Amino acid sequence: MPGFVETFFNLEIMRAALPYLLQGLGTTLLLVLLVVPLGIAGGLAVALLYRSPRRRVRWPLILYVDFFRAFPPLVLLIFLYAGLPFAGIEIGAFTAVAIGFFLNNSAYYGEVLRAGIESVPRGQWEAARSTGLSAPRAMLWVVLPQAVRNVLPDLVGNTLEVVKLTSLASVVALPELLFAARQAQSLTYNPSPIVLAAIIYLVLLWPFVRLLSRLEHRMLVSR
Amino acid sequence: MNAWDRFAATFLDTDVMARYLPDIAAGFATTVWLALLVVLAGLALGLALALLRSLRFRPLSALIVLHVDLFRALPPLVVIVLLYFAMPNAGWSPSGFVATWLALTLVLSAFAEEIFWGGILSVPKGQWEAARSTGLGFLATLTWVVLPQAIRVTIPPLTNRTIAITKGTALGSVVAVSEILASAQTAVSFSFNPSPLTLGAAAYVVLFFPVVLFGRWVETRFAWKR
Amino acid sequence: MQREPPVLSIRGLRKSFGATEVLRGIDLDVRPRELVFVIGPSGSGKSTLLRCCNRLEEPSDGSILFDGTDIRAPGTDINAVRRRIGMVFQSFNLYPHMTALGNVTLALRQVLKKPRREADEIAAAALARVGLADKQGAYPGELSGGQQQRVAIARALALEPKAVLFDEPTSALDPELVGSVLQVMRDLREAGMTMVVVSHEMGFARAAADRVVFMDQGEIVEEGPPAAIFGAPQHARTRAFVDQIVRH
Numbered sequence: 001m002p003g004f005v006e007t008f009f010n011l012e013i014m015r016a017a018l019p020y021l022l023q024g025l026g027t028t029l030l031l032v033l034l035v036v037p038l039g040i041a042g043g044l045a046v047a048l049l050y051r052s053p054r055r056r057v058r059w060p061l062i063l064y065v066d067f068f069r070a071f072p073p074l075v076l077l078i079f080l081y082a083g084l085p086f087a088g089i090e091i092g093a094f095t096a097v098a099i100g101f102f103l104n105n106s107a108y109y110g111e112v113l114r115a116g117i118e119s120v121p122r123g124q125w126e127a128a129r130s131t132g133l134s135a136p137r138a139m140l141w142v143v144l145p146q147a148v149r150n151v152l153p154d155l156v157g158n159t160l161e162v163v164k165l166t167s168l169a170s171v172v173a174l175p176e177l178l179f180a181a182r183q184a185q186s187l188t189y190n191p192s193p194i195v196l197a198a199i200i201y202l203v204l205l206w207p208f209v210r211l212l213s214r215l216e217h218r219m220l221v222s223r
Numbered sequence: 224m225n226a227w228d229r230f231a232a233t234f235l236d237t238d239v240m241a242r243y244l245p246d247i248a249a250g251f252a253t254t255v256w257l258a259l260l261v262v263l264a265g266l267a268l269g270l271a272l273a274l275l276r277s278l279r280f281r282p283l284s285a286l287i288v289l290h291v292d293l294f295r296a297l298p299p300l301v302v303i304v305l306l307y308f309a310m311p312n313a314g315w316s317p318s319g320f321v322a323t324w325l326a327l328t329l330v331l332s333a334f335a336e337e338i339f340w341g342g343i344l345s346v347p348k349g350q351w352e353a354a355r356s357t358g359l360g361f362l363a364t365l366t367w368v369v370l371p372q373a374i375r376v377t378i379p380p381l382t383n384r385t386i387a388i389t390k391g392t393a394l395g396s397v398v399a400v401s402e403i404l405a406s407a408q409t410a411v412s413f414s415f416n417p418s419p420l421t422l423g424a425a426a427y428v429v430l431f432f433p434v435v436l437f438g439r440w441v442e443t444r445f446a447w448k449r
Numbered sequence: 450m451q452r453e454p455p456v457l458s459i460r461g462l463r464k465s466f467g468a469t470e471v472l473r474g475i476d477l478d479v480r481p482r483e484l485v486f487v488i489g490p491s492g493s494g495k496s497t498l499l500r501c502c503n504r505l506e507e508p509s510d511g512s513i514l515f516d517g518t519d520i521r522a523p524g525t526d527i528n529a530v531r532r533r534i535g536m537v538f539q540s541f542n543l544y545p546h547m548t549a550l551g552n553v554t555l556a557l558r559q560v561l562k563k564p565r566r567e568a569d570e571i572a573a574a575a576l577a578r579v580g581l582a583d584k585q586g587a588y589p590g591e592l593s594g595g596q597q598q599r600v601a602i603a604r605a606l607a608l609e610p611k612a613v614l615f616d617e618p619t620s621a622l623d624p625e626l627v628g629s630v631l632q633v634m635r636d637l638r639e640a641g642m643t644m645v646v647v648s649h650e651m652g653f654a655r656a657a658a659d660r661v662v663f664m665d666q667g668e669i670v671e672e673g674p675p676a677a678i679f680g681a682p683q684h685a686r687t688r689a690f691v692d693q694i695v696r697h
Contacts, residue, residue: 007312066439069386070431072393075404075424082408083417086233161387164298171300171397178301182308191309198301205296213292216341352505353542353601357556357608358532367555371546 010192017184017193024180025200031166031176035101036159042102043109048139050114061110068107074168076100081172093174097166105162112154116147153215160208164201177201236418243410243419250406251426257324257402258389258430264328266385269335276336277343277365287336294333299391302326307398319398331388338381342373382438390431403427454517455480456612456643457502462511464497471497473667475511479612482641486654486675489664490690495647498664499614502645503527503534516611532560535605535613539620541597543589549576549600550585553607561608575603579633595626599633612643619650651694655679663687 050061068076081096091099120143128138148155170179181197276287294302307322317325346369354364396405407423455478464472471494479485487495500506502513504520504527513520520530543552553572557563563571576582579599589597598618605613615634619627631653637644638657648654654661654675661678663671663686671684679695682688 004313008309066432066435067428069383069438070390070435071424071427072390072404072431074393074396075427078404078408079417079420079424082411083234083420086417087230160295167298167300168394178298178304182304185308191305191312194301194305194309198297198305201298201301202293202296206292209292209295212295213337216337217344347540347542349538349540349542350544353536353538353544353604354555355528356503356505356531356534356536356538357604358528358530358560359556360528363559367559368544372544375546 008191008195010190013184013188013190013192014196017181017188017196020184021177021180021193021196021200024175024177024197025204027174027180028166028176031097031169031174032163034098035105035166036162038098038102039105039109039162042106043111043113046106046110047113047117050110051117065107065111068104069111071104073100073104073165074171076104077168077172093169093172096172097169097174101162101165104165105158108158108161109155112151112158113147115154116151117143119150120146153212153219156208156212156215160205160212163205163208167201234417234421236416239410239414239416239418240422243406243414243422246406246410247403247419247422247426250401250403250423251430253320253400254392254402254426254430257320257392257395257400260324261327261331261389261392262385264324265331265388266335266381268328268332270339272332272336273339273343274365276340290329291333291336294330295337297330299326299330299388300394300397302330303394303398319395319400322398323392323395323400327388327391327394330391331385334384334388335381338377338384339373342375342377343369345376346372379438379442382441386431386434386438389434390427393427403430453481455514456483456516457645458512458514459498459502460512460514462498462501462513463509464494464501464506465509471667472501472508475667475669477662477669479643479645481643483659484638484644484646484657486658486661487645487647487664488649488651488654488661488678488690488694489670493664494667495664496616499536499616499645499647502614503531503536505536528560532556532608533611535602535608535610537598537601537605537613537615537618539617541589541594541601541621543597543600543604545589548586548588549581549592549603552589552600553604556604557607571607572603575607576600578606578636579603580629593626594622595629598622598630602630602633602637606637612645613637615644615646615648617647617649619648649694651679663690665690 046061046065050058052058077096077100080091080100081093084091084096124142124146125138128142129135133141166176167178169176170182173179175183177197177200181193184193185191272287272290276284303322303326306317306326307319310317310322350368350372351364354368359367392400392402393404395402396408399405401409403423403426407419410419411417457477457479459475459477462472462475463470475494475498477485477498487498489495497506501508502515502520508521515530515534518525518530520527543549544555547555550569550572553575554565554568557568557571558565561568573582573585576585579602581596581599581603584592584596584600587596589600592600602613602618618634619630622630627650631650634644634646634653635657646654646658658675660672661675662669663678663682663684665686671678671682671687678687679691682691
């Protein structure tokens, strides 16, 4: 039996797989650049609509958020990718991922931003409006900055989750990092490419995990 | 046939649903079992790590932080794939069930440790001092004074995180665990109809929606004045 | 009476935090039933001195004998010692998740292993002693600051300590609530409790203390009866401090 290092950290195989994996990383980053802004935009829409005084508006929003908190994103993705074609709607892996993640992430970002906006005292809004600021301006310049600051750890944490979530795209054969690693593994009969992919994820995300830890700690201490 | 009828015929075919209901139900049982094992083991391990960290023994704390950081940074699916596809090369071939369980347990333990530890830190130093000044030992202080207060602030984030990670049992479908999603996908490929997928989706909602509502209730219940 | 051995005997006590030396060789004896009042500018090491007496802070050097036990000796069971030294904190530090009764009974049950009924009886008596017989079931959040501090005193008294250390017990209280806490301390003194008090309540010191200790920069500058310290301080630093206090 070959040694541990040869098996899991086979440099030769890693070197051969690297270009392929970097290509996958490129797709992962592209996905991130697409789904993070989309999710934040959708979440902001949820959070702003939730300010409506009408229960008829707020209830569906809560339902929407809670539904996607309960629903596994992978199931949603499979439904879009493998289910819709039965209705004659072929949307392809990339669109399925984009739509699925948009729906899922909007719910999560919506919940975070809603909590953030609610954490800003009403007096801030009233003070801004009393100086003649329009509602959108009061929201943009006075309420949102404080809201974001108050829930910054949750926002960073959620974004981290979104980035990690892109690995699900491998299941619908979108050639992102994990998919590329599994392809390389099946070609070489060696797990080193998967280990390499894990290392790439770590290098990419570890700084954010540290940042998050620090933010969470600071919130705790400042309370 | 209007659009709705066509949709219903495709996605809500009751005959197909009835035929594959037993399969989905079996998958449901597997998902519930897997989820329970993940929650129990993940929370227990997370609490144990947080308690060990409260001893403030530096080398040990460093190891715990390493564990936490590692499993907060790695996507759960990557951990599952590593365990299932890479471990056999080291002579250990976990089943898909074990691989999924272990991966999600490790991930949940990391998040849970961080939340429990945050809870312990949120208890003011004076509480430790007051308890120790009456002769209570480290463990008694932790058990009777610090943890009851820590648990209170940890319950809302812990509930949310536990739900989010437990939903990941669906990832088991990738490594041949016949839980809800895998059972539904198999049924779709046999019946050539997506209705089993609809049924599977409904099963997830039935399973997790009440938990999410419970989480909301907990959130308001434990939002106490400080 | 002078022959009785001191309850607390401190010799050459030193404490450093990193490079800063907060206590620079403290010698102090506290006799049974004595009320010793420690005064001094903030940062003079008063609180650290108290906290070293039950090793909430670990002394850097020196010896502390409590009731004949060397509390720094390797074999000493510090929890057993702490049980016999009561401590009252500036910020009360009541357990917010327990009732007043629960706060008092916790150590009785967990440290002294008293059965529930007996612990409840002792705690009820201790709460009655501080004038809170009717607040047994109240949570700290439902009590005023003065009431909370009296519960904290009852928590210390229930363990029948040989001495009680008070670390600025009234500093966090609104002025109108200070009186109730001082009254409890006065009652304790009448009952013969040995007490060491760090506080800025100079009026109380003048009226109730047996001895006043003036600390500055980690040293005991001067000690004596309150009349002497407040009326005719020997040392320039004491005089400056007392003048400043009196002017206020």
